[in-house]
Amino acid sequence: MKLHVYPPIQESSSERAMDEPIQPTRPPASASPDTEQRLWYLKNCNLIAQLPTDEITHLERVSRVRRFAKGEPVYLPSETADAVYLIARGLVKICHITPEGKTSTLALIGAGELFGELALFDAGQRGEYVEAIEPTTVVRIPSHVLSDLMHRHAALAIGISKLVGFRRQRIERRLGNLLFTPNRQRLAHLLLDLAEQFG
DSSP, rough: OOOOOOOOOOOHHHHHHHOOOOOOOSOOOSTOOOOOOOHHHHSHHHHHHHHHHHHHHHHHHHHHHEEEEOOOOETTTTHHHHHHHHEEEEEEEEEOOOTTTOEEEEEEEEOOEEOOOGGOOOBBOOOOOEEESSSSSEEEHHHHHHHHHHOOOOHHHHHHHHHHHHHHHHHHHHHHHHSSSSSHHHHHOOOOHHHHHHH
């Protein structure tokens, strides 16, 4: 009796893939390195770090990392206010431009801080000008996504509301100093503001 020897059955690549364990925390090799960077940047913002992990992961998916050279504008007046920005590294200045074209610095924003937060409350046009004063990396977060998170998480809503109020007070004080104090006193107030903000 003659025996037939059959070649071993080769598994298809799809069958092998189904048997392989899934590694959800490791992006595929083809994924952008910005994916892990965005997560790290978001988790290093105190306001965002308190969110559940799944919410931070969703925020990472819809956010984008952008890099700006020294002196490059992040956004200009009259641009659509449709995003909030988180500084990953670097420093920006928030400026007011007068009708005569003069520029006044209202605030300096550093790493770990949000700016452009008024887009959460008014989706119209920007009223201020923001410029990188050193090489800066930001995470651009769509304002409607962050607004939805604020509705679901009271602590985030309270934190951002406090941020808006504190920053408005600082800007109003800065405007008062620009308008009503001599140059020497204006410089002294600016140095005090910087010491208060950055230590």
